[in-house]
Amino acid sequence: MSVRIVQVDAFTDRPFAGNPAAVCVLTAPASEEWMKNVAREMNLSETAFLVPREDGFQLRWLTPAVEVDLCGHATVASAHVLWQDGHLPQGQQARFHTRSGLLTADRQGDWIELNFPAKAVTPADPPADLLPALGLKQAAFIGRNAFDYMVEVDSEATVRALDPDHSTLRKIPVRGIIVTARGSGAFDFVSRFFAPGAGVDEDPVTGSAHVALAPYWGPKLGKTSMTGFQASARGGVVKTRLAGDRVILGGQAVTVMTAELLA
Numbered sequence: 001m002s003v004r005i006v007q008v009d010a011f012t013d014r015p016f017a018g019n020p021a022a023v024c025v026l027t028a029p030a031s032e033e034w035m036k037n038v039a040r041e042m043n044l045s046e047t048a049f050l051v052p053r054e055d056g057f058q059l060r061w062l063t064p065a066v067e068v069d070l071c072g073h074a075t076v077a078s079a080h081v082l083w084q085d086g087h088l089p090q091g092q093q094a095r096f097h098t099r100s101g102l103l104t105a106d107r108q109g110d111w112i113e114l115n116f117p118a119k120a121v122t123p124a125d126p127p128a129d130l131l132p133a134l135g136l137k138q139a140a141f142i143g144r145n146a147f148d149y150m151v152e153v154d155s156e157a158t159v160r161a162l163d164p165d166h167s168t169l170r171k172i173p174v175r176g177i178i179v180t181a182r183g184s185g186a187f188d189f190v191s192r193f194f195a196p197g198a199g200v201d202e203d204p205v206t207g208s209a210h211v212a213l214a215p216y217w218g219p220k221l222g223k224t225s226m227t228g229f230q231a232s233a234r235g236g237v238v239k240t241r242l243a244g245d246r247v248i249l250g251g252q253a254v255t256v257m258t259a260e261l262l263a
Contacts, residue, residue, distance in 0.1 A: 055097030065199025072207010205236030
């Protein structure tokens with residue numbers, strides 16, 4: 001058996017930046033064990049598996065450790081591959097049936113726009129070890145949604161300088177921790193995302209974090225359209241637009257490798 005696998009850098013317009021994801025477009029569902037093995041072999045924050053079905057594709061996202069309910073960058077990568085490899089005509093909407101319901105992707109010039117459910121945070125009391133594990137003494141805001149904690153800090157410089165204790169963060173029973181601040185330059189806000197509990201100490205660019213960031217920053221900034229920068233070592237740009245209980249995420253994507261799985 002051979003299966004084509006494509007590695008894509010998402011939320012960037014250049015190779016070796018943004019967030020890498022592997023994409024497998026299958027002709028029929030694969031076994032759970034095989035998908036887990038492939039995800040571990042690729043050792044990326046997510047590997048996406050797609051199977052054609054009526055009205056779109058079934059889409060699943062696996063980290064090297066777990067299957068996740070929502071992933072933005074691997075969805076951008078999946079749409080990019082469907083159009084690039086001719087699984088869909090260039091102008092046709094990509095429709096994904098996922099554990100988070102129906103998600104869609106549309107091409108807008110060089111950008112791919114995803115329609116995702118908003119996952120707004122509400123104020124929450126943090127675990128006692130959350131701020132110390134982040135190396136913080138205080139925060140402007142701490143909240144939580146179904147997936148993650150969000151921590152707002154005083155400045156972009158603080159976000160960029162974080163050096164968390166991942167072993168302690170790993171013990172906190174959530175998918176991840178978003179740390180954010182108002183942007184100081186070309187971007188409305190900046191963020192970083194830590195998810196050691198999901199097998200990813202720091203995710204380079206996290207689309208699913210932006211479905212919480214956009215509803216949080218929109219009212220604070222008085223905007224419905226914003227641009228976020230995720231300030232990881234690789235870095236990446238996510239455009240956001242509020243649309244009721246949905247968030248439109250905009251990202252670019254670049255193919256960096258194609259390969260053939262032989263097992």
